[in-house]
Amino acid sequence: MAKWNSIQVTKGSGGYGGPLTITPTEQKHKFIYVTGGNRPAIVDRIAELTGMEAVDGFKTAIPEEEIALAIVDCGGTLRCGLYPKKNIKTINVLPTGKSGPLANFITPELYVSNVGVNQIQLLDGDTPVAVEPEVTSTTESEGKYDTSKSITAQMRKPSFIARIGIGAGRIIATFNSAAKELVQTMLNTVIPFMAFVALLIGIIQGSGLGNLFAKIMAPLAGNIFGLILIGFVCSLPFLSPILGPGGVIAQVVGTLIGLEIGRGHIAPQFALPALFAINTQNACDFIPVGLGLEEADSETIEVGVVSVLYSRFFNGVPRVLVAWLASFGLYSR
Amino acid sequence: MQYVTEFASGFIKLFNTGGAVLVTWMKTIVPVVLLLLVLMNAIIAFVGEEKIQRFAQKAGRNVLMRYMVLPFIAAFMLGNPMAFTLGRFLPEFYKPSYYAAQAQFCHTSNGVFPHINPGELFVWLGIAQGIQALGLNQIDLAIRYMLVGIVMNFVGGWFTDLTTKMVSKQMGITLSKEVELKV
Numbered sequence: 472m473a474k475w476n477s478i479q480v481t482k483g484s485g486g487y488g489g490p491l492t493i494t495p496t497e498q499k500h501k502f503i504y505v506t507g508g509n510r511p512a513i514v515d516r517i518a519e520l521t522g523m524e525a526v527d528g529f530k531t532a533i534p535e536e537e538i539a540l541a542i543v544d545c546g547g548t549l550r551c552g553l554y555p556k557k558n559i560k561t562i563n564v565l566p567t568g569k570s571g572p573l574a575n576f577i578t579p580e581l582y583v584s585n586v587g588v589n590q591i592q593l594l595d596g597d598t599p600v601a602v603e604p605e606v607t608s609t610t611e612s613e614g615k616y617d618t619s620k621s622i623t624a625q626m627r628k629p630s631f632i633a634r635i636g637i638g639a640g641r642i643i644a645t646f647n648s649a650a651k652e653l654v655q656t657m658l659n660t661v662i663p664f665m666a667f668v669a670l671l672i673g674i675i676q677g678s679g680l681g682n683l684f685a686k687i688m689a690p691l692a693g694n695i696f697g698l699i700l701i702g703f704v705c706s707l708p709f710l711s712p713i714l715g716p717g718g719v720i721a722q723v724v725g726t727l728i729g730l731e732i733g734r735g736h737i738a739p740q741f742a743l744p745a746l747f748a749i750n751t752q753n754a755c756d757f758i759p760v761g762l763g764l765e766e767a768d769s770e771t772i773e774v775g776v777v778s779v780l781y782s783r784f785f786n787g788v789p790r791v792l793v794a795w796l797a798s799f800g801l802y803s804r
Numbered sequence: 805m806q807y808v809t810e811f812a813s814g815f816i817k818l819f820n821t822g823g824a825v826l827v828t829w830m831k832t833i834v835p836v837v838l839l840l841l842v843l844m845n846a847i848i849a850f851v852g853e854e855k856i857q858r859f860a861q862k863a864g865r866n867v868l869m870r871y872m873v874l875p876f877i878a879a880f881m882l883g884n885p886m887a888f889t890l891g892r893f894l895p896e897f898y899k900p901s902y903y904a905a906q907a908q909f910c911h912t913s914n915g916v917f918p919h920i921n922p923g924e925l926f927v928w929l930g931i932a933q934g935i936q937a938l939g940l941n942q943i944d945l946a947i948r949y950m951l952v953g954i955v956m957n958f959v960g961g962w963f964t965d966l967t968t969k970m971v972s973k974q975m976g977i978t979l980s981k982e983v984e985l986k987v
Contacts, residue, residue, distance in 0.1 A: 727930075
């Protein structure tokens with residue numbers, strides 16, 4: 472049954488979901504594209520790789536149980552969720568993530584977006600092609616959808632106007648999905664941290680603690696020796712991994728120093744070396760994970776953890792010093 | 805009774821002060837950063853990860869590209885933590901050094917390009933808001949932060965080559981300096 476081949480579809484840059492594996496079967500060997508009349512290049516690519524038949528969803532309707540895959544160009548209103556809701560694997564040509572009224576149905580198992588020709592790969596031949604024994608009435612209705620040829624002929628070269636339309640739609644959808652994703656980032660990570668830091672500032676400024684902190688922070692962060700001390704302590708190899716997580720300590724200490732700069736207790740020039748001093752432990756907690764992202768071998772990780780801790784230690788104080796030298800002339804009027 | 809009232813109003817004052825700070829940030833920082841992030845991420849989506857990966861494969865060969873140009877661009881284009889994934893194109897020996905440089909680039913460029921690391925923005929913003937409170941221009945600080953970062957992060961990466969050499973000798977492990985692509 473090597474009549475059909477399986478493909479794997481991954482998300483494009485800025486896309487969402489996937490990777491999907493599409494395996495045509497006796498029953499499901501057609502795929503539908505619902506893309507407003509034009510025919511995306513991936514339609515031909517998929518047809519060629521899998522041997523499946525492409526059906527223009529705007530022209531012909533086929534029973535849902537025969538659809539192996541749906542291709543849409545939806546910017547996030549309805550269509551992108553419609554087919555996942557019916558449990559049909561869906562490829563979106565545009566980089567739309569989980570959105571629209573049916574967003575809940577858009578899952579990485581069923582949906583992949585911003586797919587271009589390069590995101591579609593033939594799966595290795597050894598993947599068994601699933602065969603469903605109960606062949607239904609595929610043959611009798613075959614003739615009805617064999618319209619693909621004429622559509623190809625028509626749409627191989629989209630008209631100038633159509634191309635402008637497709638291009639504009641793509642740009643708008645990209646911006647829109649970037650905005651959606653980033654509002655989430657803002658809501659989930661930035662604003663909560665702002666609330667936490669604002670509360671901290673409120674407590675420090677509103678109570679007497681502010682003056683106490685000024686007494687501690689000003690001599691520490693207000694001159695180069697204090698900053699070197701901060702940088703040195705933060706970079707100690709046995710402390711740096713503890714101080715690292717999420718940059719929380721650096722963020723809180725930074726806020727405290729910023730507060731004292733704002734109140735005039737620390738000269739603004741020292742902001743620059745302070746930025747380096749509070750972060751000499753930068754990412755020391757994250758080394759194994761980061762090296763994992765670099766796909767390093769276990770031996771490399773073993774060596775790398777120790778190596779980076781050492782190098783952070785040796786570089787910590789020099790970084791503060793160089794930043795201090797570079798800070799001359801900053802905000803001096 | 806008077807003490808209770810004083811205590812209560814003092815208590816509320818903490819939250820009023822904090823609330824005022826939060827609202828100022830919401831009005832000044834949030835919209836600007838958000839719009840900047842949207843533009844940057846849209847640009848990045850248009851350029852595409854594939855081009856950057858192709859660049860990374862070539863960039864590993866010399867030390868300046870490896871610890872200065874590549875991590876700077878990776879931070880700008882992929883942000884934290886995805887920027888680290890470009891290290892997979894480097895030989896095993898250089899991966900820890902790339903990590904050391906990359907992690908710092910995810911902070912030092914964050915003042916000028918906050919889209920790189922919005923989750924840890926306050927490492928920069930905590931101090932920068934003091935500058936803002938004085939009515940001074942944050943950008944002066946942001947640019948120097950980035951420039952010093954470019955130089956010192958490179959030095960850090962290069963120096964990690966030495967510590968890696970030392971540590972691997974101690975542990976009796978030899979790490980390959982040849983590229984072996986698994987992708």
